[in-house]
Amino acid sequence: MKKENGPKDQQEMTDEELVIKIRKGDGTLFDELVKRYEQKLLRYVNYLTSGNDIANDVVQDTFIKVYINLNSFKTDLKFSSWIYRIAHNETMNRLRKYNFRMFQLDADFVDRFVQAPENVETQLEREETSKNVTKALNNLPLKYKVPLVLYYMEDKSYDEIGDILKVSTGTVGTLINRGKKRLKDVLVSEGKI
């Protein structure tokens, strides 16, 4: 009798283990991968597309591409980096296609830059700062915005961001530092800080 993987087994498996099983023909396990990354990717794509309607389509297309190209995934890479890379490329292609010159970020993103408030006064101050930083971020070029989103919002390490964007770790550090510097320059020039 064929032994089936129970839900608990699936949940305990790492992404890479799931990939190996799916490659061997257990296509039903792909659903588990979709569940694990659906919300994460939707959030990431939403950050890049300003919550545009295309986020759902992009994420769906990402999963389809992941399934079709699953045999090209190499285990020397983290699966999460690989799937983010596909989602990132898919989003960029879509943005280019629809000629979105800018994407807008909401204030939640900016909260990551600002420490937790101690009282109501500081909270109000923080909200004001969030608004200003959001505005400044929206004026940054994509090449600086994307690493900042991945680092501060998606909690990715420099190494993972390098894998997603296909650049060296050193380049990631440079982009994040330059992004933060530019952000500061914009805020200073506008007299916000």
Place this chain on the structure above:
Amino acid sequence: MKKESISEKVTEQIKSGKIKMKPAKYFAFLDALSIVGSFIIFIFIIFFVNIEIHAVKEHNAFQYLTFKEYGLMEFLQRAPIINFVLGLILMVILIVLIANLGTLYKTGRLRIGIMFAIVALVLGLIIDLLGLNNVLDTNRFLMNFYLFKGNNSEVFITGWISRINQNEFQLEAKDKTYILNCSGMDPTILGNLHTGNCEIVHGEIKGPVIHVEVFNPSNSCNFPQR
């Protein structure tokens, strides 16, 4: 009506067979193609670097860089810049191909480029030092890359000089592309040779072997091509 989630939509497409996984062999083939392509491109880069080195050496091009005016122009006329440009374009393609292989992008594209440029330069120098260019420039296909032309008015001839009669000589290119008839008393004194509207501006004769640079204004000189 219940709205389908992304998970349901994707799973449905997999189950219905609408989307299928590409086989591992397909990706292995693409990887192999990339490796072979990178290797071939690298061979071409070495070839172009080698020609550039050969040309610079043959025409002693670096000396022109010391000229205060037009030094760079003179240098570029003697060093076939097209080979340099072609090598550079191929290098960019190579870096893109290499950086996409596995996780080599972690090394950094600039570092990959510098590494390959140094290797190509060293190999190009070795090829030239081994004298392989003297063999390669006789190849029917490759000889086109060895026709170093400064500009439309200058023709470089590497070949032989032969006497037709007492005062007439023939300069024949090694690659058989040019023959120039000239007259004079002593063929070893290039400046005294009359070549119609042409002028031999630079060159040397070692026995029957010549290497000359002929100024050919508005292509008025008779340069029959074989």
